[in-house]
Amino acid sequence: MTMPWPIEPMMAVAGDLPVDGEHWGLELKWDGMRVLTYVSADGVRASGRRPGELSGHYPELSGLADLLPHHDVVLDGEVVAFQEGRPSFERLQRRMHVARPSARLVREVPVRYVVFDLLFLDGDLLYDLPYAERRALLAGLDLAATGPVEVPPYLDGSDTAQVTELLEFTREQRMEGLLAKRLDSPYLPGVRSGNWRKVRNFHTCEVVVCGWRPGLGRREGGVGSLLLGEYDDKGRLCFAGHVETGFTDRALDDLYAMLWPLRRLTSPYDEPVPHDLEHDAQWVEPRLVGEVAYSVRGRDGRLRFPVWRGLCDDKDPTEVVRDP
Numbered sequence: 001m002t003m004p005w006p007i008e009p010m011m012a013v014a015g016d017l018p019v020d021g022e023h024w025g026l027e028l029k030w031d032g033m034r035v036l037t038y039v040s041a042d043g044v045r046a047s048g049r050r051p052g053e054l055s056g057h058y059p060e061l062s063g064l065a066d067l068l069p070h071h072d073v074v075l076d077g078e079v080v081a082f083q084e085g086r087p088s089f090e091r092l093q094r095r096m097h098v099a100r101p102s103a104r105l106v107r108e109v110p111v112r113y114v115v116f117d118l119l120f121l122d123g124d125l126l127y128d129l130p131y132a133e134r135r136a137l138l139a140g141l142d143l144a145a146t147g148p149v150e151v152p153p154y155l156d157g158s159d160t161a162q163v164t165e166l167l168e169f170t171r172e173q174r175m176e177g178l179l180a181k182r183l184d185s186p187y188l189p190g191v192r193s194g195n196w197r198k199v200r201n202f203h204t205c206e207v208v209v210c211g212w213r214p215g216l217g218r219r220e221g222g223v224g225s226l227l228l229g230e231y232d233d234k235g236r237l238c239f240a241g242h243v244e245t246g247f248t249d250r251a252l253d254d255l256y257a258m259l260w261p262l263r264r265l266t267s268p269y270d271e272p273v274p275h276d277l278e279h280d281a282q283w284v285e286p287r288l289v290g291e292v293a294y295s296v297r298g299r300d301g302r303l304r305f306p307v308w309r310g311l312c313d314d315k316d317p318t319e320v321v322r323d324p
Contacts, residue, residue, distance in 0.1 A: 003120055006047040008190030009034050015197035018180055021157030025183055029176045030114050031087040032080035039064045040072040048314035056099050060148035067143055074120035081111050086173045093310045115151045132183040177201045202293050207240055208317045209288040210268050211281050222256045230322040236270035243292055246308035259284050289315040
């Protein structure tokens with residue numbers, strides 16, 4: 001059959017380590033950008049969670065054509081930038097928003113494509129195959145763990161000692177956590193399924209940027225903190241708190257440049273906001289999506305002590321729905 005294009009990636013739900021570990025495979029949760037690649041004799045194309053061609057953002061992906069010269073495949077994976085040996089979402093930000101990076105930027109911020117699923121192989125659509133079988137076919141492609149591409153193996157969930165050791169390793173390295181995937185699970189494009197679980201070391205969520213408050217001190221004249229929002233199950237944009245930590249000076253400058261053209265006179269929220277915001281908040285159209293890490297969520301739904309992690313290019317703001 002014809003290679004499908006584009007494919008919406010299957011997504012995971014948040015959860016705990018499965019108690020029936022023998023039915024699950026465990027992978028590291030890579031802190032990067034989800035990218036599906038389409039490799040054929042015509043070259044390499046790439047897409048993410050939103051429609052659009054991404055191969056120009058990451059020229060490193062073109063090497064897949066040389067690694068798979070006699071195959072037509074669709075791969076699912078994560079583009080990752082590393083810093084001091086571990087994934088750095090902050091460092092990846094320098095590449096995520098550049099459609100045609102210069103050779104200098106590619107050298108300064110190299111990325112790797114970490115592949116963890118195979119969805120199409122030489123005319124066969126593999127959605128209905130179990131995860132374990134898709135991973136076996138992926139291993140059979142013998143993608144070299146050199147250059148910009150690697151295929152890390154998954155861990156058998158029944159080996160509790162190794163699972164505990166791997167989870168402890170992610171905590172020591174300040175990585176996000178693990179992904180648990182049922183060995184018999186099919187691939188469900190565009191579906192957030194309980195067959196895949198995110199086992200996190202800390203909470204993260206996506207938020208809509210709804211405005212900013214001006215900075216003080218060295219941040220004077222720019223962004224001091226961001227005002228955050230999430231949609232509820234009725235489609236109303238609700239206040240989710242504000243974030244003022246986790247920014248580099250460069251990130252604040254970039255945010256200011258992107259937010260300034262989006263200014264508006266009125267609040268974009270569909271509910272009242274705290275009174276202390278009304279006198280100095282600069283409201284914007286709710287078009288940008290970011291990710292924050294946080295310690296706890298209050299009863300009012302607001303995030304407590306959030307830390308900014310970066311913008312998410314691949315997310316529609318209306319899809320940022322508060323997790324009940």
